[in-house]
Amino acid sequence: MREIDLLPLAEINSLFLFLQEKIKVQLNSVKAREKHVLDEKMAKDEESMNHMKQLVQEKQKITSAFEDMEKFLEKQKCFWLRKLEDVEKNIQNNQEKNATQISEEISHLSNLIKEMEEKCQQPASEFLQDIRMTLIRYEKEPVPYPRRCSGQGVWRQLRNISWNNSSLAKIMENHKESLEQEIKKGESRLATGGTLWNGIVLCQSLHPGAIS
Numbered sequence: 001m002r003e004i005d006l007l008p009l010a011e012i013n014s015l016f017l018f019l020q021e022k023i024k025v026q027l028n029s030v031k032a033r034e035k036h037v038l039d040e041k042m043a044k045d046e047e048s049m050n051h052m053k054q055l056v057q058e059k060q061k062i063t064s065a066f067e068d069m070e071k072f073l074e075k076q077k078c079f080w081l082r083k084l085e086d087v088e089k090n091i092q093n094n095q096e097k098n099a100t101q102i103s104e105e106i107s108h109l110s111n112l113i114k115e116m117e118e119k120c121q122q123p124a125s126e127f128l129q130d131i132r133m134t135l136i137r138y139e140k141e142p143v144p145y146p147r148r149c150s151g152q153g154v155w156r157q158l159r160n161i162s163w164n165n166s167s168l169a170k171i172m173e174n175h176k177e178s179l180e181q182e183i184k185k186g187e188s189r190l191a192t193g194g195t196l197w198n199g200i201v202l203c204q205s206l207h208p209g210a211i212s
Contacts, residue, residue: 087157
């Protein structure tokens with residue numbers, strides 16, 4: 001400052017203007033840099049907002065895909081359980097009908113046996129009375145052989161359900177393996193900065209036509 005004080009006034013003014021202009025140039029450069037940084041910040045903020053929007057959309061897609069698959073599988077489970085309930089009712093009905101028929105048949109045969117045994121224990125004079133008609137009646141007595149409720153229909157139902165369950169298990173296992181592979185690929189893509197995994201499409205492939 002002392003050196004400047006020793007300079008003539010004209011030189012001081014000239015130096016002032018020179019240094020002031022130099023500072024203004026630097027100021028403009030700093031302002032330009034600031035504007036660039038602010039523009040970059042706005043761009044990054046907008047980019048982050050867009051990424052967040054896409055992330056929310058992807059979350060919704062994944063949630064929706066798994067919920068749809070869950071609903072579909074729950075619907076299929078209820079469907080097959082109702083089928084099994086129908087088979088269970090058929091088994092119980094057949095069991096009750098057969099038990100009733102067999103009980104009635106046993107009762108009839110027991111009465112017939114009792115009557116025959118009593119006939120055999122009669123004295124000769126009483127035994128020979130109407131023996132001819134008695135023999136004819138016994139010979140013609142229809143021994144009831146009621147038609148039993150067959151278990152063939154139930155067996156066929158159970159066999160078909162078993163086949164369907166086996167096919168269903170294979171389909172589910174195949175889709176499970178494919179889904180796990182796709183998730184692993186997606187994790188690798190994310191680790192290398194790639195796109196989100198495509199497991200959504202695989203989930204949707206299970207619904208609604210993949211299992212039938």
